[in-house]
Amino acid sequence: MKYVALVYYQEQIINAMSEQAWQDLNQECIAGVERLSASGHYLAGQPLQPTETATTVRVRDGETLISDGPFAETKEQLAGFYLLEAHDLNEALQLASRIPPARLGSIEVRPVRELPPKAAPQTEIGE
Amino acid sequence: MSTEPLYVDGLYRDHSRRVQATLIRLLGDFELAEEAMQDAFVAAVQQWPVNGRPDNPTAWLIRTGYHCGIDQIRRRSTARRRAHLLLPTELPPTAEALDLEPTTIEDDALRLLFTCCHPSLSMEARIALTLREMCGLTTEQVASALLLKPTTLAQRIVRAKRKIRDAHIPYAVPPQEELPERLPDVLQVIYLVFNEGYSRSTGASVVDINLTQEAMRLGNELARLLPQGEVFGLMALMLLNDARREARQDSDGELVTLDAQDRRLWRQEDIHAGIAWLEKALALTPTGYYTLQASIAAVHAQASRAEQTDWGRIVRLYDALCRRFPSPILALNRAVAIAMNGAPDIGLKLLDDIAHHPQLSRYHLFYAAKADLLRRQGQHEAARDAYQQALQLATLDPEKRFLHRRLAELEHSP
Structure with a gap:
């Protein structure tokens, strides 16, 4: 089973960190990814730039609308994600608990959803 | 020799924005470019009196600024949070090898404008950044012009610059095929800057920055760099509106509506200039939003008395606008034009049809327009109600006083 672990934390806490604490956290994450890769659980992942770099795209009535943000008043912000391979949710949660920012914020674990098979092309009746 | 510092002053006024625009492209960072630009001018003040003035001062300033910027990057390269500032692995070109053709430098101004007005x-932030970077105003000047605290504005600008850097908003003029989509963003920022200044031209303003002038300067520059119909149309619209500035308020600073304005106060030279821009715009197709709006402004500008206004033509122009760019505000204006064109019943009926649109139901000018049509129809009772509704929603003092005056006039009429 594939699970996505979404990493959330308060950017304020990170911004208030000392340079050294931030470096340590990054190194810890690198080591964590190495461990997950070695055990075959890590499929992909990426930390993200802070929310102030975010842009939202919407298409309404065929028009592309681009806006700054989101700057919703949520307590924690999305900071990165992992795509994990695990037997079941229990294992996925266990893996997620070892993602270092779990200590600072929260990790949301969600099973992936597979899209239905691609629809066969419509053929003309009587063909 | 003694005139050298003065010469640098003039050069700073005329060229600092241009030097900075090019340095932003070369160094890839707004703040770094600004520091580097300042350093370059400091160097000029020190070196030119001794070594003589260079043949191409702008190119000299850019090269020197680029040197200073690269030095800065080297010094900062150990700091983590600056790590992404590091130049790519290949060595930066030497200052002597930079392409500083006049056309490249001009393009940089356009790149900067499109970056400042990026839809993301x-x-x-777009307005603040454009005034700060394109008009070369200080943070304090922009803040006072926008009636904001300097700290609020500074924060807004810092956040925008950080986003440009970290999200990699491209420092580029969009390719030709994307221009129809991106140009309106730039024109909208310029027009908002203009309106910000225009709506604030009443009362004892202590603001020394004239936003209408800054907007027209930006429009002029854009028209030179990017000669598109809509840019000309925007220039025409701004000039035709601004020509009426002195007539928009009486000697007590009270609002005067278009039909009551002393048209001798309209500045004819601006009207002529506006119409010249409009003719250039109309020669290019398709006719866009600003060009159509300017065409309406031109109809008003060409009527020497309010009664001579060609409302039939205005209705046709609003028809075209509403078809191409449907919006409730335009529908409101179209309804008023139809009423003024001798069909008040149809106009009022059209107003009723759109009254419940969320953009209009809380819009004081909707009720003010309705009240005005009712008043002209002699329906004083209904007009009073509409003026009351407008009054409840209006926020600006001159507008409130205007609505109070209209109400008082109705009280005294049969």
């Missing part, structure tokens, strides 16, 4: 930035 909030509208507030």
